[in-house]
Amino acid sequence: MNTTLSRRGFLGASALVLAAGLTTRVAQAADDKAGSTNQDASAKRPAWFSSPIKATKLEDDFYVLDGAGGNNAVHFDAEKLFFVDSGIAPRGQDLVTEALKLSPTAQTRILFNTHWHGDHAGGNPAFFKAGFTIVGSTACRVHLGQTIIFEDLPMTSEPSPENSRPVITFDDKIKFHMPSAIAITKIPPAHTDSDAVAYFEKYNILHTGDLFFNGAFPVIDRTTGGSLSGIIAASKTLLTFGDAKTRIIPGHGPLADKAALQRQLDLLNLTYDRLAPLAEQKKTMDEVLALKPLADLDATYGKGFLQSPMFTRMAYGQWLPKK
Numbered sequence: 001m002n003t004t005l006s007r008r009g010f011l012g013a014s015a016l017v018l019a020a021g022l023t024t025r026v027a028q029a030a031d032d033k034a035g036s037t038n039q040d041a042s043a044k045r046p047a048w049f050s051s052p053i054k055a056t057k058l059e060d061d062f063y064v065l066d067g068a069g070g071n072n073a074v075h076f077d078a079e080k081l082f083f084v085d086s087g088i089a090p091r092g093q094d095l096v097t098e099a100l101k102l103s104p105t106a107q108t109r110i111l112f113n114t115h116w117h118g119d120h121a122g123g124n125p126a127f128f129k130a131g132f133t134i135v136g137s138t139a140c141r142v143h144l145g146q147t148i149i150f151e152d153l154p155m156t157s158e159p160s161p162e163n164s165r166p167v168i169t170f171d172d173k174i175k176f177h178m179p180s181a182i183a184i185t186k187i188p189p190a191h192t193d194s195d196a197v198a199y200f201e202k203y204n205i206l207h208t209g210d211l212f213f214n215g216a217f218p219v220i221d222r223t224t225g226g227s228l229s230g231i232i233a234a235s236k237t238l239l240t241f242g243d244a245k246t247r248i249i250p251g252h253g254p255l256a257d258k259a260a261l262q263r264q265l266d267l268l269n270l271t272y273d274r275l276a277p278l279a280e281q282k283k284t285m286d287e288v289l290a291l292k293p294l295a296d297l298d299a300t301y302g303k304g305f306l307q308s309p310m311f312t313r314m315a316y317g318q319w320l321p322k323k
């Protein structure tokens with residue numbers, strides 16, 4: 001059964017569902033949305049809704065903002081402002097405010113969406129109202145215009161307003177110079193089929209969007225084209241950007257380096273090696289989940305959105321026929 005929630009609602013519910021690692025928590029998530037005081041739900045409620053946005057200066061004209069959904073980056077001078085991702089819907093305006101504190105006079109304003117998910121593009125309407133031109137992959141624009149019923153999460157994401165979808169789209173690469181060179185590259189389907197990354201050439205900084213969850217099981221959205229094999233390939237591709245000193249801003253988690261990204265690749269390869277033989281034995285999803293094939297990894301990687309049961313479900317999905 002699918003529960004229809006607004007994009008805004010999706011975020012609260014999905015974070016709770018993901019935190020719990022159980023789809024059966026949707027009812028509780030819905031209660032939480034309605035203002036329930038359920039202790040367990042509130043304990044797991046992400047801080048995105050209320051926490052202050054933390055700004056970390058990497059360079060005089062480059063900051064990472066954290067606390068309103070996926071990690072944001074901002075690169076600016078007095079005339080130009082380039083912003084990566086827009087957070088969850090209720091925090092979009094807070095991010096705009098932070099951006100304009102850094103460059104109050106910038107007239108040329110670009111918002112780049114790494115992908116369509118509501119914790120990265122949910123705040124788009126606030127950015128549109130503040131005069132930002134929104135840029136994203138073609139698939140990002142398409143999905144932001146769709147009603148999407150999630151395969152692994154019993155909920156539906158509603159379309160964004162038309163004026164808050166990317167008005168400039170690309171399918172391969174696009175480059176900005178605001179203020180220094182920013183190379184955007186579309187990545188083949190991995191976390192979703194809409195993922196793109198931003199490489200800031202001057203500072204050797206890579207923003208990966210959700211192709212990289214630093215220190216946690218990554219989300220794989222197979223409803224819109226994500227897959228375990230896709231995110232393995234993407235992790236390998238990302239390792240080729242820059243050099244050994246590249247600073248990496250993950251979609252979620254603390255600022256990272258190549259070693260941390262390599263650890264994600266190791267985790268994904270291990271996952272593949274454990275699940276592929278089960279697929280060869282034609283095991284069903286329920287049979288695989290009953291085996292708890294990744295349970296031992298929870299202690300290290302299960303402290304983020306996902307615990308091993310949901311991650312196993314998302315990863316094993318690629319071997320099953322799509323519904």
Ligand SMILES: [Zn+2]
Pocket residue numbers: 115117120191210219
């Ligand atoms: Zn995502």
